[in-house]
Amino acid sequence: MLVEPPEKEVRLEKAPLPSNKWDYQTFKEYLLAQARGREFLLPLNEFPREIEFFEDWHRTFNRMRDATEQDDIERVALVGYRLKQRAIYLPNEHVVARTARKFERGGYRPVDPILTLIQQLSSFAEGLDDSIGILHSHPIEKVFGLRLFGGRLSAGDLHIVLRSACGSMIGVADGRVNSIAFKTRESVVPGDPQDKFYDLWEKEPQPQKLDELLAQKYNIALYKGAINGVLKRV
Ligand SMILES: [Zn+2]
Numbered sequence: 250m251l252v253e254p255p256e257k258e259v260r261l262e263k264a265p266l267p268s269n270k271w272d273y274q275t276f277k278e279y280l281l282a283q284a285r286g287r288e289f290l291l292p293l294n295e296f297p298r299e300i301e302f303f304e305d306w307h308r309t310f311n312r313m314r315d316a317t318e319q320d321d322i323e324r325v326a327l328v329g330y331r332l333k334q335r336a337i338y339l340p341n342e343h344v345v346a347r348t349a350r351k352f353e354r355g356g357y358r359p360v361d362p363i364l365t366l367i368q369q370l371s372s373f374a375e376g377l378d379d380s381i382g383i384l385h386s387h388p389i390e391k392v393f394g395l396r397l398f399g400g401r402l403s404a405g406d407l408h409i410v411l412r413s414a415c416g417s418m419i420g421v422a423d424g425r426v427n428s429i430a431f432k433t434r435e436s437v438v439p440g441d442p443q444d445k446f447y448d449l450w451e452k453e454p455q456p457q458k459l460d461e462l463l464a465q466k467y468n469i470a471l472y473k474g475a476i477n478g479v480l481k482r483v
Pocket residue numbers: 359360385386387402403406421
């Protein structure tokens with residue numbers, strides 16, 4: 250019996266990706282490629298030093314940041330894609346993550362995975378293939394009016410990306426900083442569930458630069474940038 254050959258797949262161009270700086274087109278191509286499976290994730294040392302966002306991405310981060318600054322409530326948005334159109338979609342409306350989160354045990358509770366699942370379902374309803382990653386905002390953590398360890402992804406956030414709960418990318422607008430993390434080919438997937446992982450790391454005294462420490466430990470490619478700025482690898 251004859252078996253139909255598999256449909257030709259859309260392929261990433263063979264040329265190696267630039268190591269210095271990715272423009273938005275390269276960034277998009279990579280996101281679309283890695284959406285297709287772990288074997289398409291880049292090795293840690295092939296991520297570029299800088300990534301330039303498209304205006305839309307900045308606008309999304311800024312909208313979330315502004316809304317959270319108003320009411321102290323985290324916003325969450327899934328980044329969807331359609332492989333056929335080679336397109337990435339940023340939602341106009343962001344899901345409000347539950348209620349304002351309590352400051353407890355040295356940090357805010359992480360994004361609730363159930364909520365992101367709900368949004369994932371609504372993305373399907375809009376005809377998207379799936380989600381490629383997740384963007385969100387953090388309320389500003391303050392004690393006596395002083396900002397605590399801001400500008401970073403939480404241990405719970407990094408758990409989401411390591412477990413590919415919503416694609417292999419997670420970004421946050423936290424204070425005056427945008428931060429984004431990518432799962433890599435060498436990423437170590439934690440066995441602990443998210444809340445256990447969170448409690449293990451986000452404890453008092455909270456380690457300084459916890460995001461950088463975890464990026465090193467779990468082989469995550471981590472970037473940070475100023476509002477509307479280029480993202481730089483840390
Ligand atoms: Zn977070």
